[in-house]
Amino acid sequence: MSITINNIKNFLINIEKTCDYETLYNIKGWVRTVRSSSNTMSFCNINDGSTLNGLQVVIQESNYPDIDKFNKTVKTGCYIEINGRFKKSPAKGQMFELIMYDFSIIGDVDDTYPFSKSRMKLDTLRNYIHLRSRTNVFGSIFRIRSALTKAIHDFYHEKGFLHLDPNIITINECEGGAGVFQLTEKDITNEGTITYKDGKYNWETDHFNRAPYLTVSSQLHLEALACGMGNVYTMNKSFRSEHSNSTKHVSEFTHLEIEMVNNTFDELMDISVEMIKYSIHYIFKHCDPDVCNLDKFISKGLMSRLYEIINMDFKKIKYSDVIDMINSDIEDKKCKVSKLAYGDDLGSEHENYITTKIGCGVFVTHWPMKLKSFYMKQCDDGTCESFDLLMPYGIGELIGASQREENYDKLINIMNDKNINSDDMEFYLDLRRYGTCPHGGFGLGFDRLLMMVTGIQNIKDVIPFPVYYKNCKY
């Protein structure tokens, strides 16, 4: 397989002792910068995406007489092939440079190439989604994204979880049908393509004989797999058609969901912390230059925030205690957030206040059943065994979790109370009819975890091709 600039660099570091700089190498990459320092010398940085800093190429008249040709033809964005020999670099920040003996341009660019030498803003780059991975910042983000995905897989496999992805196309609207996408095999663009009978679409003329949706969560299906296979997880995509264009919402996101069997509520919190710390360790080990790059240019203090999380004690506080604490602090004029009654949901001002005050990740546990989903395990006092994990530094909610109600009667009652249509839920009820068992799990927006690890503020900048409200361009 052809070698990358990263391979070469690692190789050169290893052979350093033997000082074999005689070999002629053929290296390819995209030109990131090019400048001539004098009539007899030019510099060019090329990168193939395998590493942050790419490779410094030195063009000297002594080795390549027609330096003028190089200066006139090689532009930022070209895909270029260089023949040259390595030598130790006298410049700071790089161990080696490539002395050019010959070159050829494989892929040229014209004047319309949108990227120049100068650093562009993230929201400007969002206009060039298909090209932005050619910049240093997106190189870093996407290398970290790939590594973070691998960290998650390694973590759960080491723990003995099975990776199983349920269906994305589903008839199950999970929590009531708001904010879901519907699917059809027809092209509804043209009037009359779909046929109505007594005002209802005849779904039997469509692909599945009934209305299919894109999943908003794989949890219910994952529970079915867990209640047979034991601990499982998925990294399916999930979909929400919410009309929101915030920096934290997209219509399609990567959804890490786990489901544990025969576990305790505390174990669910413990494994959340362990996973977060494992992921950051993994990123430090595999993407250190990229984290430094983002710390330097995008998110000052990123590195030290991540170190703090690794060493953090996470706290567990009951919802009711959170309410009391906030209200008492308001009374004592310690904070200016709006007052809360028992049963109110927390706003982001409250979340921020709590994590800032406590100074660490906070599990807010035992929420009132009225605020939470039907499937959560009910306690005797009207709360449920659920938690939201809130993270400091403005990150906010990262994980939502609960033990699941395994008692058939309690589940049926709450479904009635909450007007959950049980027609398509027989499979879910079967799990309680037949050999029911204690289990619980959580959902985590993988893209939000990546935002935390990269310090990127807009979710659209951590996803290769983000799809969001009023915006699907690829």
Place this chain on the structure above:
Amino acid sequence: MSITINNIKNFLINIEKTCDYETLYNIKGWVRTVRSSSNTMSFCNINDGSTLNGLQVVIQESNYPDIDKFNKTVKTGCYIEINGRFKKSPAKGQMFELIMYDFSIIGDVDDTYPFSKSRMKLDTLRNYIHLRSRTNVFGSIFRIRSALTKAIHDFYHEKGFLHLDPNIITINECEGGAGVFQLTEKDITNEGTITYKDGKYNWETDHFNRAPYLTVSSQLHLEALACGMGNVYTMNKSFRSEHSNSTKHVSEFTHLEIEMVNNTFDELMDISVEMIKYSIHYIFKHCDPDVCNLDKFISKGLMSRLYEIINMDFKKIKYSDVIDMINSDIEDKKCKVSKLAYGDDLGSEHENYITTKIGCGVFVTHWPMKLKSFYMKQCDDGTCESFDLLMPYGIGELIGASQREENYDKLINIMNDKNINSDDMEFYLDLRRYGTCPHGGFGLGFDRLLMMVTGIQNIKDVIPFPVYYKNCKY
């Protein structure tokens, strides 16, 4: 974290030398079988999904006087908690058994529980998708599925590929719009929900202002990422709305797609072989009992077929030579498949004939451009640098691949010839406008690879929740 039966077994094997059988263990699992052998002795097999054979529990009157209570209440399907001590088993096929001192039923079953002791057919079990992971055969299939996924991730990360998943919701119909699902945020069930203007749906009243589809392939987007980051892969789901209900087609499938940069056509074939062999080695290492189980009960000879693939030399043959070979064999009365003219596609009878005759995996290369997609790299003789990988044992096509046409003018011309709408393809053309580079990749139906590794004949049985024509029930 609570320990699984698999953990316990590994633990016991390790402590065997010290013979500590005094510890009282608490083990939970679903009852797979239960039988009383006499008035004073019963046996029960419990499993929590972590291992194929579960745990043999021995109930003796001497240790648990009320054996009658056990026999009357414990049924297949119960989720049960057993307190007991381990001892070396006198029985064949198991090292240990658990001597029961006490038990309690956590999750009972009633007479409607569909699984009995006796082995059920795969197509019968397909009526109980949500429960079938409680059987030995689906336990094996899904453990192998999870391991195979991990094998793929490990393989590509070791090779330095980045894992990046493009968007599933796309405006790009890739190859012409047949067989795609369309999306809307409206509920089209009720007539009048969507508004037409001059016979056209006003897509500006919908989520994305235009018609979105479910992706059929992430390739084009993956090319954009490769032309910036270098070698990349995805394991996105892809979707096809074909009206097919064969044993090899589903509407939603896991699609492994890779894209390499600065590679040769031969390297694309080499990495395919390497990946397949790596995957099988991985499965042997991690799922040996499960492969044996499937070999014994589902697919006789599976184990030896997989060994053959590991040791197989894969052959490369040009499409034109395949045509000549088949026609000449027909003339010599060596085979009875239908005759082929140059330019005809191969049918499955031809695929089977080729792989059976040659006796190994066959890369059929250099297909006529007319049979293949617009993006494939054109050769001077009207063919393209493409291959289909055909596998023996009736497995058939496993991989479709090509180098990509990196020349802007050639690409535009073939797009015109093939009537590809270039309106939404500007991003793809940009990759050839700006620093174009040699690259290529392939697509592999992960579920089909899993069929090969498990010997399962119906794709619906290797997917946790299969979704297919006229069938979306979860």
